[in-house]
Amino acid sequence: MKILILEDEPVIAQRTRRLLKEYYQTHTDLIQGREKICTALEDALDYLQENSIDLLFLDLNLNGKDGFEILKQFSLQSFHTIIVSAYADRAIQAFEYGVLDFIAKPYDKVRFFKSLDRVHSASLRTGYEIKHLAIKRQVGLDMVACEDILWLKSDGHYTQLHCKNKKQYLHEKSIERLLQLLPQNFTRTHRSYAVNLNYAKRLNISGGGKYALDIGGTTIPVSRSLVEDIKLKMHQ
Amino acid sequence: MPAFIKVPLLLVLLFFIAVSNAWGYESLLEQARIGTASKVDCHSENPDTSQWVEGNFSLSPGQAYCLRVQVDARQVRIPDNPALIWSAMAAAEIYWDGAYLAANGQPASVQAREIPGNIEYLTPLHQRWLDSGPHTLSIWFSNHYQPQPLHQNLYQLALVDYDHYQHQSVLSYLPAVFLAGCLTFIALVLALIYGLYQKDSVIAWLILLASSCALLLWAESWRSLFGYTYPLHIIRLNLILWLAFIIAISLTGYYIRLYYPPRLWIWWLSSMALYLGIIITPLSYDFKVWAIFLLAILISLGICLSAFIKRKAGAKAALIFLLITTFLFVVLKMRFVEHWFAVVFGGLVLFNLYQLIQRFAQDRQRSLEADKLEAELLRRCLQPHFLMNSLTLAMEWVETDPEKSVSFITSLSREFQLLTEYSRKSRISLKDEIQLCKNYLDIMNARLQRNCLLHVKGEMASINLPPAIIHTLIENSFSHGGSNDDDFFIEISRHKGWIRLELKSPYGKSPHKGLGIGMQYIKAQLTRAFGDDWHMESREHNGQWQTLIEFPGKI
Numbered sequence: 001m002k003i004l005i006l007e008d009e010p011v012i013a014q015r016t017r018r019l020l021k022e023y024y025q026t027h028t029d030l031i032q033g034r035e036k037i038c039t040a041l042e043d044a045l046d047y048l049q050e051n052s053i054d055l056l057f058l059d060l061n062l063n064g065k066d067g068f069e070i071l072k073q074f075s076l077q078s079f080h081t082i083i084v085s086a087y088a089d090r091a092i093q094a095f096e097y098g099v100l101d102f103i104a105k106p107y108d109k110v111r112f113f114k115s116l117d118r119v120h121s122a123s124l125r126t127g128y129e130i131k132h133l134a135i136k137r138q139v140g141l142d143m144v145a146c147e148d149i150l151w152l153k154s155d156g157h158y159t160q161l162h163c164k165n166k167k168q169y170l171h172e173k174s175i176e177r178l179l180q181l182l183p184q185n186f187t188r189t190h191r192s193y194a195v196n197l198n199y200a201k202r203l204n205i206s207g208g209g210k211y212a213l214d215i216g217g218t219t220i221p222v223s224r225s226l227v228e229d230i231k232l233k234m235h236q
Numbered sequence: 237m238p239a240f241i242k243v244p245l246l247l248v249l250l251f252f253i254a255v256s257n258a259w260g261y262e263s264l265l266e267q268a269r270i271g272t273a274s275k276v277d278c279h280s281e282n283p284d285t286s287q288w289v290e291g292n293f294s295l296s297p298g299q300a301y302c303l304r305v306q307v308d309a310r311q312v313r314i315p316d317n318p319a320l321i322w323s324a325m326a327a328a329e330i331y332w333d334g335a336y337l338a339a340n341g342q343p344a345s346v347q348a349r350e351i352p353g354n355i356e357y358l359t360p361l362h363q364r365w366l367d368s369g370p371h372t373l374s375i376w377f378s379n380h381y382q383p384q385p386l387h388q389n390l391y392q393l394a395l396v397d398y399d400h401y402q403h404q405s406v407l408s409y410l411p412a413v414f415l416a417g418c419l420t421f422i423a424l425v426l427a428l429i430y431g432l433y434q435k436d437s438v439i440a441w442l443i444l445l446a447s448s449c450a451l452l453l454w455a456e457s458w459r460s461l462f463g464y465t466y467p468l469h470i471i472r473l474n475l476i477l478w479l480a481f482i483i484a485i486s487l488t489g490y491y492i493r494l495y496y497p498p499r500l501w502i503w504w505l506s507s508m509a510l511y512l513g514i515i516i517t518p519l520s521y522d523f524k525v526w527a528i529f530l531l532a533i534l535i536s537l538g539i540c541l542s543a544f545i546k547r548k549a550g551a552k553a554a555l556i557f558l559l560i561t562t563f564l565f566v567v568l569k570m571r572f573v574e575h576w577f578a579v580v581f582g583g584l585v586l587f588n589l590y591q592l593i594q595r596f597a598q599d600r601q602r603s604l605e606a607d608k609l610e611a612e613l614l615r616r617c618l619q620p621h622f623l624m625n626s627l628t629l630a631m632e633w634v635e636t637d638p639e640k641s642v643s644f645i646t647s648l649s650r651e652f653q654l655l656t657e658y659s660r661k662s663r664i665s666l667k668d669e670i671q672l673c674k675n676y677l678d679i680m681n682a683r684l685q686r687n688c689l690l691h692v693k694g695e696m697a698s699i700n701l702p703p704a705i706i707h708t709l710i711e712n713s714f715s716h717g718g719s720n721d722d723d724f725f726i727e728i729s730r731h732k733g734w735i736r737l738e739l740k741s742p743y744g745k746s747p748h749k750g751l752g753i754g755m756q757y758i759k760a761q762l763t764r765a766f767g768d769d770w771h772m773e774s775r776e777h778n779g780q781w782q783t784l785i786e787f788p789g790k791i
Contacts, residue, residue, distance in 0.1 A: 009628075087620050088620070106628035
C-alpha cells in the first residue's frame with residue numbers, strides 16, 4: 001500500500017502517519033502501508049508524476065486554496081481518496097466526487113481505523129450512498145447518475161461504464177475500487193464484470209452450465225462462485 | 237418630495253392666498269380730527285374744532301375724546317354691503333350725521349361710568365346713508381381703563397364690505413391657527429422623544445422654540461378669533477413681546493448649543509441681555525417685537541457663519557436657511573413678525589425633526605453594524621479551519637506530548653477569551669491588539685511548527701484602534717499561505733496628529749483576491765471608528781506584503 005498524505009500542517013500530517021503505522025502494526029495480515037507526506041499541493045503533484053499510489057489522505061484547505069479544486073484533480077484518479085478536513089459540512093459534496101471516506105477534524109483513532117478498514121474491505125461500503133459518479137472528460141468532468149449505469153467491465157487498469165442511453169464511459173479506477181464507492185445495488189458477477197441489480201431481470205443458464213444475467217438486453221457472464229450470492233441479492 | 241419640504245410649502249401657499257386677497261378698505265383715520273369735547277358737542281352739527289388735531293397720535297389715558305370725519309360718497313368707493321370697522325383702545329358711541337348708529341361699550345367722562353368696548357368693532361351701514369353729499373361721522377370715546385400711554389390708541393377706522401371683512405378675518409387667522417396647531421403637535425412629539433428616548437438639550441431648545449412659536453400664533457390669532465375688551469389689549473401686547481423674547485432666546489440658544497456647547501452660557505446670557513435691553517426701551521410694542529426678531533436672526537446668522545467658516549457639520553444648511561429667513565424678514569417686514577416667522581421657524585423645527593429621525597436611523601444602522609462586526613469577528617475565530625485544525629493538534633499532543641498540549645490549549649483558550657472580550661468593544665489599546673496578535677502567532681507557530689515573531693517598532697502608548705485590525709491582517713497572511721519563515725514587523729509613527737501603522741508580513745503564495753472577508757472587516761471597522769478619516773493601502777514589496785493604515789490620533 002503506497003499512501004500519500006497531503007496536509008499543510010506538519011503536526012496533523014504526523015498524526016495521520018502515526019495512526020497509520022499503528023493500524024498496520026495491529027493488522028499484520030494486510031499489505032503494509034508506506035507513507036509519504038507532502039505539505040504543498042505542488043509537491044504532491046510532482047510526486048504523483050513519478051509514483052503511483054493506492055491511497056491519498058487529502059486535506060481540503062491547503063494554504064488557503066479551495067479544497068474542491070484540489071479534489072477534482074485527485075478524486076477521478078485510480079487511487080482511493082480519503083478526505084481529512086475541518087469542513088464536515090462539505091462531506092456530502094465530497095462523496096459525490098467519488099471519495100472513499102470523509103474524516104472530519106478533529107479525528108480520533110477509532111474513526112481513523114474504521115476508514116482504513118473500508119480501504120481494505122471489498123464489502124464495506126462508504127457511509128453515504130452516492131447518487132452520481134464523477135467521470136473525467138477531456139475538459140472538466142461529468143456527473144453520471146448511478147441509476148443510469150447498467151453494468152461495468154474491467155478494461156486493463158480502468159473500467160468501462162455502460163449506461164442506459166447506450167453511452168459508454170471509461171473510469172480510471174479499477175472495478176474493485178469503483179464497487180467500493182457505488183451503492184449496494186451494484187455487485188460483482190465475474191472477475192471482469194459488475195452489474196446494477198436494479199436492471200437484472202433473470203439469471204439464465206446456458207448449455208454447459210454457464211450462468212449469465214440479462215441487463216438491458218446485454219448478456220453479462222456470471223461466475224459460478226458468485227451465483228449463490230447474486231441469487232440472494234436478487235431476491236432481496 | 238419629503239414631507240418636511242411639502243408641509244411648509246403648503247403653509248406658504250395658504251398664507252399667500254390669505255394676504256394677497258385684494259379687498260375694499262377705505263381708511264378714514266387719516267382725515268379724522270380728534271379733540272376733547274362733551275358728548276353733546278361731539279355729535280352736534282358744528283362744534284368748535286379749532287383746537288382739534290388731524291391724524292393719529294398718542295392720546296393720554298383717562299379722558300373722553302371726540303373724533304369727527306367727513307365721508308363723501310362721491311370721493312370714496314362704497315362697498316356693496318357697507319360697514320364700519322372701528323378698532324381702538326376705547327369705549328365708543330358712533331353717530332352718523334348726528335344720529336345714533338352704534339355703541340361699543342359705553343364711553344363716559346368719568347371712569348366709574350365707562351363700560352369698556354371691544355378692541356375691534358364692526359357695524360353695518362345702510363347703503364342709503366351713504367347717498368350723495370358729505371356725511372359726518374362722529375365718535376365720542378373714552379379710555380379710562382387704559383393703564384399706560386401707548387404710541388397709538390386708534391388702530392382702525394374704515395369703510396369696509398361687511399361680508400368681505402368677516403371672510404377676510406377668517407382667512408387671516410385660519411392658517412395661523414392651523415400652523416399653531418402643527419407647531420403644538422411637533423412640540424409634543426419632540427417632548428415625547430426628549431422624555432422617552434434621548435435627553436438631548438438640542439431637542440429641549442427645539443421644544444421651546446416650537447411651543448413659543450405656537451403660543452405666539454395663538455396670541456396673535458386671539459383677537460380675530462374671540463375678540464376682547466380693550467383693557468386686555470395691553471396684556472396681549474406684553475404676552476406677544478415676551479413670547480418674542482422666548483422665541484429669540486430659544487433660537488439663539490439652539491444654534492449656540494449646536495455649534496458652541498462649551499461656551500453656551502456666556503453667549504446665551506449676553507444675547508439674552510440684548511433682548512432684554514430692547515424690551516425696556518420706550519419704543520412701541522410692534523417695533524420692539526420686530527427688533528427682537530431682527531436681532532435674534534442676526535445673532536443666529538453670526539453663529540452659523542462662524543460655524544460654517546470652521547467647517548462644522550450641517551453649518552452650511554443652517555446658514556442657507558438663515559439667509560433665506562433674513563431675506564424674508566427684510567421683504568415682508570411687519571408681516572414677518574405677525575405670521576411668517578412661524579412658517580420659517582416651523583420649517584426649522586421640522587427640518588431638525590427630520591435630521592433627528594435620520595440620526596435615529598443612523599444609530600440603528602450603526603448598532604446593527606456593530607453587532608454584525610462583533611459576530612463576524614467571533615465567527616472568524618470559530619471558523620472550522622482554524623478551530624478544527626487546532627483541536628486536532630490538541631488531540632495529537634494529548635496523546636503524544638501532554639505538556640505541549642497544555643500550553644497549546646492555554647494559548648487557544650486565551651485567544652477565545654481575548655476575542656470575545658475585544659469583539660464587544662469599539663476600540664482597544666494598541667498594546668492589547670499587539671498582545672492578541674502575539675498570542676495568535678503562538679498558536680500558528682505551534683500549528684505550522686515555525687517560529688515567526690512579531691517585532692514592534694515605535695511608541696504604542698495612548699493609541700486606540702478598533703479591535704482585531706492587525707490580527708486580521710496577520711490572519712490573512714497565514715490564510716494566503718505565507719509559507720516562509722519570515723517574521724512580522726509593525727512600525728508605529730505619528731504625523732500631524734495622525735497615527736501611521738505599517739505592517740510587513742511574509743508574502744503569501746496564493747494571490748490576495750480583491751476584497752477578502754478580512755479586508756471587508758477592517759474597512760468596516762475603520763469606517764465605523766473614524767468615518768472617512770482613515771487611509772489604508774497594501775502592496776507587495778521585496779517579497780513582503782506591506783499594509784499601511786493611517787487614522788487620526790485624537791477624535
